[in-house]
Amino acid sequence: MAVDYLYYLRADKLPHMWCPGCGVGVVVKSMIGAIDQLGWEKNDTAVVSGIGCTSRAPGYMDMNTLHTTHGRALTFATGVKMAAPDKHVIVISGDGDATAIGGNHFIHACRRNIDMTLIIVNNNIYGMTGGQFSPTTPYGAKAATTPHGNIDPSFDLAQLAIGAGATYVARGSVDNARMVQKYIRDGLAHHGFSVIEVLSNCHTQYGRRNKMSDPITMVDWIASQVVPRNKAEKMSPEELQGKIITGELHRNAERPEYTDEYRKLIERVQAKQAARAGARP
Amino acid sequence: MSSGHSDKSEIVFWQGNEVVAEAAIAAGCRFYAGYPITPSSEIAAVMAERLPEVGGTFIQMEDEIAAMGAIIGASLAGKKTFTATSGPGFSLKMENIGYACMAEVPCVVVNVMRGGPSTGLPTALAQADVMQARWGTHGDHPTIALAPAYHREIYLCTIKCFNYAEKYRIPTMLLLDEVLGHLSEGIQVPDPSEYEIFDRVKPSVPPEKYFPYDSSFGDVPPMATYFEGYRFHVTGLNHNRTGFPTTDPEICQQEEMRMIRKVMKDAEQLAEYEEYRMEDAEVAVFSFGSTARGARVAVDEARKQGIKVGLLRAITLWPFPDRKIYELARQVKAFVVPEVNLGQIILEVERASHRDMPIVGVNRVGGVPIPPGEIFNKIKEVARDGR
Numbered sequence: 320m321a322v323d324y325l326y327y328l329r330a331d332k333l334p335h336m337w338c339p340g341c342g343v344g345v346v347v348k349s350m351i352g353a354i355d356q357l358g359w360e361k362n363d364t365a366v367v368s369g370i371g372c373t374s375r376a377p378g379y380m381d382m383n384t385l386h387t388t389h390g391r392a393l394t395f396a397t398g399v400k401m402a403a404p405d406k407h408v409i410v411i412s413g414d415g416d417a418t419a420i421g422g423n424h425f426i427h428a429c430r431r432n433i434d435m436t437l438i439i440v441n442n443n444i445y446g447m448t449g450g451q452f453s454p455t456t457p458y459g460a461k462a463a464t465t466p467h468g469n470i471d472p473s474f475d476l477a478q479l480a481i482g483a484g485a486t487y488v489a490r491g492s493v494d495n496a497r498m499v500q501k502y503i504r505d506g507l508a509h510h511g512f513s514v515i516e517v518l519s520n521c522h523t524q525y526g527r528r529n530k531m532s533d534p535i536t537m538v539d540w541i542a543s544q545v546v547p548r549n550k551a552e553k554m555s556p557e558e559l560q561g562k563i564i565t566g567e568l569h570r571n572a573e574r575p576e577y578t579d580e581y582r583k584l585i586e587r588v589q590a591k592q593a594a595r596a597g598a599r600p
Numbered sequence: 601m602s603s604g605h606s607d608k609s610e611i612v613f614w615q616g617n618e619v620v621a622e623a624a625i626a627a628g629c630r631f632y633a634g635y636p637i638t639p640s641s642e643i644a645a646v647m648a649e650r651l652p653e654v655g656g657t658f659i660q661m662e663d664e665i666a667a668m669g670a671i672i673g674a675s676l677a678g679k680k681t682f683t684a685t686s687g688p689g690f691s692l693k694m695e696n697i698g699y700a701c702m703a704e705v706p707c708v709v710v711n712v713m714r715g716g717p718s719t720g721l722p723t724a725l726a727q728a729d730v731m732q733a734r735w736g737t738h739g740d741h742p743t744i745a746l747a748p749a750y751h752r753e754i755y756l757c758t759i760k761c762f763n764y765a766e767k768y769r770i771p772t773m774l775l776l777d778e779v780l781g782h783l784s785e786g787i788q789v790p791d792p793s794e795y796e797i798f799d800r801v802k803p804s805v806p807p808e809k810y811f812p813y814d815s816s817f818g819d820v821p822p823m824a825t826y827f828e829g830y831r832f833h834v835t836g837l838n839h840n841r842t843g844f845p846t847t848d849p850e851i852c853q854q855e856e857m858r859m860i861r862k863v864m865k866d867a868e869q870l871a872e873y874e875e876y877r878m879e880d881a882e883v884a885v886f887s888f889g890s891t892a893r894g895a896r897v898a899v900d901e902a903r904k905q906g907i908k909v910g911l912l913r914a915i916t917l918w919p920f921p922d923r924k925i926y927e928l929a930r931q932v933k934a935f936v937v938p939e940v941n942l943g944q945i946i947l948e949v950e951r952a953s954h955r956d957m958p959i960v961g962v963n964r965v966g967g968v969p970i971p972p973g974e975i976f977n978k979i980k981e982v983a984r985d986g987r
Contacts, residue, residue, distance in 0.1 A: 332844065362829050367673075378833055378844060383826040385676065386835035387669065388699050394666040398673025398681070399826065401657045402631055406677075406827050424669075427662035581657065588652040 327351045327361065329381045336375055340534030342493035342519030346440050346503075347376050349496055349517075350409070353504035364407040367396040369421060372447045372521075373413040373440040390421030393428045393437065400435055404578035408434075409507065414441040415453040418474055422454075429483035429512055433577040436506045436513045439476055442521035450524030461528040480514035481569045487513035488569040493520060494542040495565075502567065511576050518545065518563065611788050616780040617684075619751050619787065620710055621646035623758035624682055628797055629708075630656035631679040633670035635663055635689060638722045639778040640712035643684040664692035671707045672700050676834060678825035680762055682708035686778075687716050690729055690736070697771050698737030699836045701859065704813070704823070706765035706800055708758075710774045712781040713889075715967045724967025725778040727889055728941035733773045734918050740856060742863035744870060745773035745918040747888045751785040756795055757915065763798035764870070768863055769820050775917065777940065779890035779969055807831065812843040813855065819862035867919035877903060878910030883983050884932045886925070886949050888914040891938050891970055898975035907983045917945065925952035934982045938962035938975045958982060 328351070337343055354364065364382045368374035370389035377384035387395045392410045400408045417425050417439045428437065444462060445451040452462035454474045462469060477490045487509035489502035499517055506513035520526065520537040531537040548566030551559060614622070621643050624632070632647040644660065651658040657674070661667040664685055671681035685693060690711045700707055713729045715721025729736075733745045744764045748757040754776065761772040803810045803822040812832045814821045821841075824830035837845040838852045846852065863870070877899055878884065887895040892913040902909045912928060914921055925948075929935075934957060937946040946961045953959065962978045964970050 361831060363827060365677075365826055378835070381831055383831055384833045385673070386833070386837070387672075388695055388836055391665060391669045391696065394661065394669025394696075395673035395676075397659070397661070397666070398631070398633065398670035398675075399677045400673075401659055401670070402674035402677035402679045403827055423662050424666055427666070581659075585652045585655060589655070592653055 322352050322355045324348065324351055327354065327381055328379055332379050335379055337372060338523045340520070340522060341372070342442060342517070342521075342538070343373050343376065343440050345493040345496045345499060346373075346411070346438060346517050346519065347379065349500035349503050350411070350438065351380075352500045353507055356504050357507055359407055359507070364409065365396070365399050367392045367399065367408065367410045369412050369416040370447075371413040371416045371445070373411055374416060376411050390416055390419070391424065392416070393421065393424040396435055397428065397431075397433060400433055400578065401581070404434075404582065407507070410435060410437045412437065412439055413446070414439060414443065414455040414476065415445045418476060418479070419454045426479070426483040429480050429485040429514065431577045432484060432486050432511045432574050434510055434512070436503070436509075436515065438503060438506075439514065439516045440519045441476060441516050442519040442525060444521050444525040446521045446524045450528060460525070462525070463528075476516045477514070477568050480516075484512075484574070485514045485569070486511035486571040486574050489567045490516045490518070490563070490565045492518035492541050492545045492565055494538050494545070498565070505567065509570070511571070511574060611786045613784055613786050614751065615642055615782055615784050616751060616754050616776055617642035617712065617782070618646050619754045620684065620758050620774065620776070621650065622789070623755040624708070624762065625650055625654060625656075626755075626792070627680065627759040627762035628799070629680045629682055629762060630654065631671065631674040631681040632657070632683065633659045633661050633667040633674070633681070634683050635661055635667050635685070637664070637686050637689040639714055639781050640684045640686045640710065642781070643710060643712075664689040665696060668693040668696035668709070672696060672703070672705045675705050675707050676826050680706070680766065682710065682762070684710035684712065686712045687714045687720055687722070687729070688718065690732060694737040698739060698741060700771035701737065701741035702836050703834045704769035704821075704859070705771070705834070706769055706823075707771045708761045708765050708774060709771055710776065713775060713777040715965065721967040723778065725890065725969060726940050726965065726967065727777050727891060728944065728965065730775065730917055730941070731944050733775055740860060742768070742770055742860050743773065743918040744768065744770065744863060744916070745775055746915060747775040747917045748915060749780070749889055749892045749913060751787040752790065753915065754780065755787065755790055759795050759797070763796065766798050766800040767820065769800065769823055770863065773918075775889065777889050783890070803830065811841045813839065813841045815841065815858055819858050819865070864919060868923055870916055871919050871921040871924070872915040873921050873924060874913045874915060876911040876913065878912060881908050881910030882932055883907065883909040883934050883936060883979055884928050885909065885911045885936045885938065885975065885979065886914070886945070887911065887938050888917060888945065891940055894970055894972040895938055895975050897972040898979060901972065901976050902979045902983070905980070907979060909979050909983065920948045920952060922952040925949055926954055929953035929955045929957060934958040934960070936960055936962060936975065936978050936982055938970050938978075940964055940970060
């Protein structure tokens with residue numbers, strides 16, 4: 320059945336503030352599709368973000384929405400989730416927001432394995448502030464603050480998430496919206512901390528400086544780099560040079576989830592208390 | 601750690617930091633997020649032990665900024681929340697303290713003041729964050745900061761901080777100092793009949809008629825809780841009554857003025873103080889926190905020598921007791937202002953006095969309390985020379 324997207328959106332807030340052709344639209348649409356597939360109630364779902372273009376997404380979603388400070392979305396979200404463990408919490412963030420200024424919160428949310436989903440729209444640039452390089456800007460690329468080419472090595476966000484302990488990690492790209500929705504759905508359904516990195520286009524700030532100033536050229540460039548995991552497994556290291564592997568990259572259903580652990584801790588403490596009270600004459 | 605869970609009638613022997621933790625639970629706090637830092641860490645340790653007993657949540661976050669973010673998030677989900685910190689941690693909290701001001705989210709921040717700037721004197725006394733408590737986060741914003749001096753008062757002020765946070769929808773501050781935080785003192789835990797508990801006002805209108813910053817209900821709009829059907833938006837950007845961003849200069853000005861007004865219109869009630877031997881005083885000592893304990897001793901000694909001196913002890917630092925200072929400036933001929941910093945709150949005494957008169961500080965920053973003798977000497981000097 321067709322998804323009624325407007326049911327999940329605050330229609331009166333449209334049109335949105337993103338540039339025409341921005342990849343974030345694919346991600347928001349996929350997110351709504353995934354929520355709809357899972358049958359999550361709008362009242363039971365919180366969408367949290369930090370600062371940046373991507374972080375404007377919650378404002379358009381008709382849910383419990385929280386637009387926080389730069390990089391801190393996961394900290395607020397952790398508070399929301401711990402206070403209401405039976406509710407759904409989704410964080411949507413850009414590459415700079417989630418992994419530069421928010422890098423510490425990112426690795427620790429992964430480590431805790433708290434049942435939330437982080438969607439990172441990775442467009443390799445700080446868009447809103449005018450195109451400065453981010454932790455995922457490719458080597459050699461031009462940005463507002465790398466006029467002579469970028470010399471900073473970049474993060475592999477999915478590998479960072481896996482290393483830090485996230486229990487569901489997938490990477491998709493906006494040229495393949497169907498798979499983005501599948502990964503988001505699987506991440507939301509996963510009981511633990513899930514990270515979905517979505518390679519996206521900022522033709523306005525990144526593309527313009529790197530000979531890809533229209534969205535189609537830039538999405539084609541993304542599509543030319545990605546290789547699905549099953550295909551990559553059959554490729555040699557030489558063939559994989561400069562390629563980015565997409566797909567479900569990690570899943571671990573064994574590690575305990577954090578709010579479950581805290582609930583058990585409360586039960587243990589209260590049982591001890593009750594036993595102590597019972598032992599008193 | 602906690603000798604607590606007390607039978608309310610008995611005398612307990614608690615550190616100031618333990619008093620804060622126990623009072624927070626009595627105030628209805630069920631969520632604490634923190635990060636280890638001296639000299640406030642005992643608060644986190646007691647909360648970690650006590651919160652699960654009452655079904656609440658303790659979480660140690662990855663840093664101070666995260667702890668501040670977590671208590672704002674949990675407050676939006678309906679909990680009474682707080683965090684405690686000191687010195688460098690207080691600096692790190694400032695970003696999200698401003699967020700809580702702007703988004704009008706109730707929460708409490710405890711700062712057990714230590715020597716600074718920077719890492720400073722982690723295990724030693726200072727009272728040098730009083731201006732930071734008022735102005736530390738960027739932009740204009742309201743502040744309520746209480747600075748109790750005695751353990752029983754710490755208990756009651758902690759509860760008041762939660763009440764004011766809920767009543768005004770702001771982050772409130774409780775300022776202790778290292779001496780109060782670590783000093784153990786016998787107190788009789790106040791009985792619940794001795795204090796009020798205030799819970800935030802929730803909307804009375806259905807979700808479709810609800811706006812999170814609807815001032816038609818007053819300067820403090822009712823606050824919905826996440827997941828209860830209201831589906832509202834919260835942002836740190838300037839916003840209109842609907843909670844969505846705006847850059848309209850008129851609306852931005854109106855909303856910021858409402859945020860300040862909601863606190864400042866009650867400034868006189870909020871600005872609590874204690875007067876000690878002030879009836880016929882010609883010299884007023886103005887002090888707060890642990891320094892006020894020594895100041896009281898100095899006042900008693902000076903009185904023995906026939907000097908007409910009294911103590912005005914601020915319990916609330918922000919809003920500042922402007923009117924009281926103004927009135928006193930017309931009764932006394934001089935103020936003596938001891939504080940463990942190089943002269944911060946004295947600036948407020950000067951401002952509020954609206955009078956050219958001797959206002960002299962007694963200041964130390966080496967990490968030790970100001971000896972009562974130093975305050976006594978200054979009282980004597982001022983009483984004799986008027987400066």
